[in-house]
Amino acid sequence: MAALKVVGGSASLPLARALARELAVPFVDASFEKHPGGFPDGERYVRLLGPVAGDHVVLVQTTHPDPNIVEYFLLADAIRDAGARRLTAIIPYFGYGRQDKRFAEGEAVSAKTLAKHIALDADDLLTMTIHNPDILAMFPIRAREVSGVPALGRYLKAADVDLLLAPDDGAVRLVQEAASLAGTPYDHLDKERLDSYTVRVTPKELKVKGRSVAIVDDVISTGGTIATAAKELKAQGATRVLATCVHGLFVGRAEENLKVCDEIVATDTIASPHTKVSVAPEFARALRELLG
Ligand code: R5P
Numbered sequence: 001m002a003a004l005k006v007v008g009g010s011a012s013l014p015l016a017r018a019l020a021r022e023l024a025v026p027f028v029d030a031s032f033e034k035h036p037g038g039f040p041d042g043e044r045y046v047r048l049l050g051p052v053a054g055d056h057v058v059l060v061q062t063t064h065p066d067p068n069i070v071e072y073f074l075l076a077d078a079i080r081d082a083g084a085r086r087l088t089a090i091i092p093y094f095g096y097g098r099q100d101k102r103f104a105e106g107e108a109v110s111a112k113t114l115a116k117h118i119a120l121d122a123d124d125l126l127t128m129t130i131h132n133p134d135i136l137a138m139f140p141i142r143a144r145e146v147s148g149v150p151a152l153g154r155y156l157k158a159a160d161v162d163l164l165l166a167p168d169d170g171a172v173r174l175v176q177e178a179a180s181l182a183g184t185p186y187d188h189l190d191k192e193r194l195d196s197y198t199v200r201v202t203p204k205e206l207k208v209k210g211r212s213v214a215i216v217d218d219v220i221s222t223g224g225t226i227a228t229a230a231k232e233l234k235a236q237g238a239t240r241v242l243a244t245c246v247h248g249l250f251v252g253r254a255e256e257n258l259k260v261c262d263e264i265v266a267t268d269t270i271a272s273p274h275t276k277v278s279v280a281p282e283f284a285r286a287l288r289e290l291l292g
Helices: 013-023 067-081 110-118 133-138 149-158 169-182 224-235 254-260 280-291
Strands: 004-008 056-060 086-091 124-128 142-146 163-166 186-188 191-193 199-201 212-220 240-248 263-267 275-277
Touching: 004 013, 013 056, 013 280, 056 067, 067 086, 067 110, 086 280, 110 133, 124 280, 133 142, 142 280, 149 169, 149 212, 149 240, 149 263, 149 275, 149 280, 163 169, 169 186, 169 212, 191 224, 199 224, 212 224, 224 240, 224 254
Parallel strands: 004 056, 056 086, 086 124, 124 142, 163 186, 163 212, 212 240, 240 263, 263 275
Antiparallel strands: 191 199
16 A cells, blocks of 8 residues: 655645644655745745655645645646655645636636646645635545634634634634534624625624624635624624634735734644644544545
8 A cells, every 4th residue: 555645835834744743654855945045036946855656645735825836736746757656635725715606707717727727636635614615526536625613613612712703604604613612602793795805794783792702714814804893893892802714814904904803813724923723633634534
């Protein structure tokens, strides 16, 4: 049987190493710079620093921002050229997941474009808390979604919160899962997105006076969704608001928008100063299931 080995792209190195430790399998190093400082034109470079011939390689790389997509392709191709027998792609955060439909004639269904090309070298794929689970069917290989909520649940269980809140309809499935893991009640808001930066919530009484509340979402991007929900919670008397997400993109004015929150918690699907929990145990479990 092929030996299991883990390779990490530069976007996901700590998570890839943690996964190799969880699975107690070798981590194969790679180099990402041919010259100190990289190529002057910004092109990516990869070189595997260990053998993978005949092995089952698990390649961990978040496909955000765009240069990390190129790096994924370079690594996957290098792994195949080096003779790996099987390649399982772990895409902790699947960039382009929110472009999952043709909203106007002539548009690319960008999630499908990514899925098609990621599948070129991979035999199977695991990704985490995806924007729309229908995206999995866009992969022409076996593709599975792994929930990142248990990692947040572990944090929330110890965080002494009174209520969990989904900031919109889409996050209800996440908050329900987190609530059952942390043993905490939950509620939700209804959100309307006005543009990429602005959202509006339908006014609703939340019974949060004097309470500590954690907002749970899949993604924090500009922080607009969380900030709007957090302001509503504070206006209704919440004493402490934690912003939690599986994927912390923190783009644009996110840090400023999120100042209304008392604490920000994200997983390591995207490394950031707010990464406080690892999803390595979740991916390790999913891989063991995949291997049977
Ligand atoms: C929306 O469908 C997602 O669940 C998130 O609420 C959204 O992507 C967050 O974006 P932002 O931080 O820019 O409001």
